[in-house]
Amino acid sequence: MSQPLIILYDVPAAIPQPWAPNIWRIRFILNYKHLNYRTVWVEFSDVEATLRGIHAPPTASRSDGRPIYSLPTIVDPIRSRSHPTILSNANIIAEYLESTYPARPIFPEGSCAVQSLFVHYIQEVFAKPLLPILVPLTHQVLPERSQAHFRGPGSAVQLTGAQREQAWRAVQEQFEFLAGILDKNNGADGNGIVVMGHDVSYADFALCSVLIWIERVSPHDGWARVRQWNNNRWVRLWNKCKDYMDVL
Structure with missing residues (x-):
């Protein structure tokens, strides 16, 4: 079948x-x-x-x-x-x-609960400082009908230079904190790049999805910054996930 x-x-x-x-x-x-x-x-x-x-x-x-x-x-x-x-x-x-479809699992046995907590953290804490930077930039890349759908007071307010730098500092703090947590996977049995220590999982896809958002809407500013942080850790995660970035 x-x-x-x-x-x-x-x-x-x-x-x-x-x-x-x-x-x-x-x-x-x-x-x-x-x-x-x-x-x-x-x-x-x-x-x-x-x-x-x-x-x-x-x-x-x-x-x-x-x-x-x-x-x-x-x-x-x-x-x-x-x-x-x-x-x-x-x-x-x-x-x-x-x-x-249990083949090629994204939740290694016993990890669903902790991965769900990690994904909640990515969505509700880690990504929050990116919103004032990326939401206006995302608005600009939407088709005209979708832009009009969201048009209104404050819908696409661009940050000034000083505001943008302050916002990126807040973003970097989140990346620094997360890098420190993931570094705990370093050692004989872990490479410190993926969340579960060995193979990519749902948690990595949630994190890399945020990286894709940055790269797509702010390639020359946002992604140029992020890719250099934490000894290129985030580029290495990107490379771990790039085989699964097809759009069908």
């Missing part, structure tokens, strides 16, 4: 390659597990209508109870083409792909 064609929903950009870190986490898994998939591109202004149309679950609710629809979303017809599995939320999708 041929492997089903999974559909991954992603947002387009004016730059050649996709940028969204949460969606890259899923693309990494699909590529790593050698799963058969294709990408469907959906502009931000069409996300809710598109996901409602395929009966995708919402990922959150507004204060008034209205559902919030967001990407990534996948459609997997493994059990039935007429009633496929449709999932949103990167962590839910990651755990589903691991349980449904």
Whole structure:
């Protein structure tokens, strides 16, 4: 039986390659597990209508109870083409792909809990100082319809030179802290580059997804800085993950 064609929903950009870190986490898994998939591109202004149309679950609710629809979303017809599995939320999708397609695991035995904590840290703490830098730059690389969808007070406020340098110092502090933690993997049985010490895992894909976001929207400023930090540690992680960066 041929492997089903999974559909991954992603947002387009004016730059050649996709940028969204949460969606890259899923693309990494699909590529790593050698799963058969294709990408469907959906502009931000069409996300809710598109996901409602395929009966995708919402990922959150507004204060008034209205559902919030967001990407990534996948459609997997493994059990039935007429009633496929449709999932949103990167962590839910990651755990589903691991349980449904266990070959080439991204959660080594006994690591799901600690990796989930690490990914939560990456999303909620580590990446936060990047937001005032990268959100305005990301806005600039969106198609015009998506730019208009987000246009409003403060939607694309560029930092001044001094503000940008201060923001990058805050980013570097997070990278320095994380490098110190990962250095604990150094030794006879670990190389200190990947989170689990040996092979790439979901935690590495979550971290490298942030690196991709920096490289895609700020290649000459942001990535030029980051790639030099911590003895080129982040370039070495990038190289560990680069075989799984295909966009299908």
